Amino acid sequence: xxxxxxxxxxKNTESTKGSHEELVEMxxxxxxxxxxxxxxxxxxxxxxxxxxxxxxEVEVVTPEEQIAEWNDKYLRLYSEFDNYRKRTLKExxxxxxxxxxxxxxxxxxxxxxxxxxxxxxxxxxxSTQAIKDGILLIFNKFITILNQQGLEQMKTIGETFDxxxxxxxxNIPSPSPDKxxxxxxxxxxxxxxxxxxxxxxxxxxxx
Numbered sequence: 377x378x379x380x381x382x383x384x385x386x387k388n389t390e391s392t393k394g395s396h397e398e399l400v401e402m403x404x405x406x407x408x409x410x411x412x413x414x415x416x417x418x419x420x421x422x423x424x425x426x427x428x429x430x431x432x433e434v435e436v437v438t439p440e441e442q443i444a445e446w447n448d449k450y451l452r453l454y455s456e457f458d459n460y461r462k463r464t465l466k467e468x469x470x471x472x473x474x475x476x477x478x479x480x481x482x483x484x485x486x487x488x489x490x491x492x493x494x495x496x497x498x499x500x501x502x503s504t505q506a507i508k509d510g511i512l513l514i515f516n517k518f519i520t521i522l523n524q525q526g527l528e529q530m531k532t533i534g535e536t537f538d539x540x541x542x543x544x545x546x547n548i549p550s551p552s553p554d555k556x557x558x559x560x561x562x563x564x565x566x567x568x569x570x571x572x573x574x575x576x577x578x579x580x581x582x583x
Contacts, residue, residue, distance in 0.1 A: 482521050489514040530566035530577045532559045541566060543576040550582030558582050 493510050530541055537544060537557050545563050550556045559579045566577025 479525060482525070483518075486514060486518045486521065489517065526570040528568040528571075530568060532562045532566065532577045532579050535559050537579070537581045541573060541577060542579050542581075544581045545578050547581050547583040555582045 489510075493507070493514060496507060496510060532542065535558070537559055542559065543566075548560060550558070550560075558581070560582050561580035562577060563580065564578040565575075566573070567575045
């Protein structure tokens, strides 16, 4: 055998052996990387699982439960409003009764005076002037009490006719041009209570 041919075979054997060793090393490297990747994947999965375990569970509310909750809130609100309405109505009625009681209490002395005047009529028929003075006294007391409560008598005769305060019963010819559309006579007095008309004055107007 020639010497060169032996050398070539040995060289080829060494080359094949070197290639085989490189392949083995590459395979081990790839396997090692795959193992590392698998371990990392397992670690990430465990971390995600741990994170999910730590997150609070979100309660799922169904539409039926939400409707029931709204209905309950509506019923509570309606009940509170109804109680408020009843309470304010009761307070209003009680206030009205109290206001009427205050006025009546202030009018009781006038009632007492009328009773005294009636007794005076029965026992004394000759003292006309005294009876007249007694009635005038009672009338003035009565008017004073009403004025204190905000009652005011309208001015009518000689005033210009105003439909906001007066009610024309009839029209008559004016005695003079300056009396035209003026109130010439008063049939029934009109009154204001705290500036508001509670009874229109019935009047006769010149035309």
